[in-house]
Amino acid sequence: MTWQGFTGSVDEWDALVERLGATTPFQLSAWATFRESFGWQPTRLITPDGKSAAQLLVKGVGPVQVAWGAGAPLGVVAPSLLRDLVNETKHLLNARVSYLRLADHAPHESSRVAAFRAAGWSTTKRPVGSLRTLVRSLDVDTAPLSASYSSNWSRNLRRGHQRGVIAEEWHSPDTQLIAQIHRDVDDLKQKFHAEWRSEPAALEQLLECFRERIVIVKAHDQAGTVLAVRAAVIIGRHGYDFLAATSKEGRKTYASNVALDALLGLLVTRGVIDYDFGGVDPVNNKGVFDFKHGAGGTEASYVGEYDATSPKF
Structure with missing residues (x-):
């Protein structure tokens, strides 16, 4: 088993998020607590070595358990870990059918993208958020x-x-x-x-x-x-x-x-020491892009948004 449910406190979770290198506020426990009032329930997973973790927000849609992880996974990524994440999430949720979507906000690296593909994840056809951002030094x-x-x-x-x-x-x-x-x-x-x-x-x-x-x-x-x-x-x-x-x-x-x-x-x-402007769309929202770019932002790309189902269909 490469993933297990996180059993620590929310403060311990937030410390883990910070240690593994948070890429967005959406992996913090505060965001999960806020989204609970909208019907989303948090599920947190960690690898036994503590080098990878993911906070997922879960909601039932008919017979399917939908799990959404903005900014997940944190830390180390490998094909075997990503394959097991699908199965372990389904097991933890006690779901017959699960749909898992992750928006990996880590800086774009070919090896990280390759890990998702090798694990059988698909690039989402309609991303929830932008795959690009602007970051400036402070x-x-x-x-x-x-x-x-x-x-x-x-x-x-x-x-x-x-x-x-x-x-x-x-x-x-x-x-x-x-x-x-x-x-x-x-x-x-x-x-x-x-x-x-x-x-x-x-x-x-x-x-x-x-x-x-x-x-x-x-x-x-x-x-x-x-x-x-x-x-x-x-x-x-x-x-x-x-x-x-x-x-x-x-x-x-x-x-x-x-x-x-x-x-x-x-x-x-x-x-x-730095500031992430939180996603940009230079085509459909050029005015906002120009404003953030003019404020000193330098373009950067995220790893991307991927989804997987169990069982596959």
């Missing part, structure tokens, strides 16, 4: 943050300041207001569905689950009207983009530039 020992901004991004940041936009850490976030700004985004983009981001109660629960791991910045005008919100989750010395929304008025005043600049600065003070 090392200010050699150069200030602004040195990585494009000239256009820097110009828009100055415009934001000139229009009186101020950014600061939001210690007691107003989830009603954050939800409303996300609903504005939903209206503007039409096809973009914000899910829980537009529900105050869900946002309140999210913040409670992540607690001190989440850092939120608000950008507001001189009258105190909130124009933009930006949040990151910290895991060890790494930061991950988590919430981002700008009101209609904020788009006219470059509030998103001011908010992101302030957030990155806060992360630096907390010892964070």
Whole structure:
């Protein structure tokens, strides 16, 4: 047996996630706790040597147990481990039929991709998330943050300041207001569905689950009207983009530039060394891609998204 159920506490799980090299906030216990209210139950697996692990969110769909692992597996990957993961997951879930989907957010490596293929996993036809991201360094020992901004991004940041936009850490976030700004985004983009981001109660629960791991910045005008919100989750010395929304008025005043600049600065003070912008789509969402790229992001690819069933069909 190469996999077994993880029996430790949630704090022990989070320590394991950090040790194995988290690539996304979605392997943290906080995310699983949050998603439980949406009908997903967490299942955590680990290899006996502690070098590989996976947190899966499970939901029954008819006779099939669906297991979804965003950011899984963590640590070592090999064809034998990936083959056994399918069978052991089915066994742990006591399922007659199981469908397992993983989004491996580790940096793209041909050997890791080959392991999935050799184990009989299929590339998903319709990935849930993006297979590409932008990552920027927060090392200010050699150069200030602004040195990585494009000239256009820097110009828009100055415009934001000139229009009186101020950014600061939001210690007691107003989830009603954050939800409303996300609903504005939903209206503007039409096809973009914000899910829980537009529900105050869900946002309140999210913040409670992540607690001190989440850092939120608000950008507001001189009258105190909130124009933009930006949040990151910290895991060890790494930061991950988590919430981002700008009101209609904020788009006219470059509030998103001011908010992101302030957030990155806060992360630096907390010892964070790099920042993952959380997935990009340069074709279907070019505006967001250009914004993140202009903020100093360098393109990177994930291993990819794969699925497998047991029994095979």
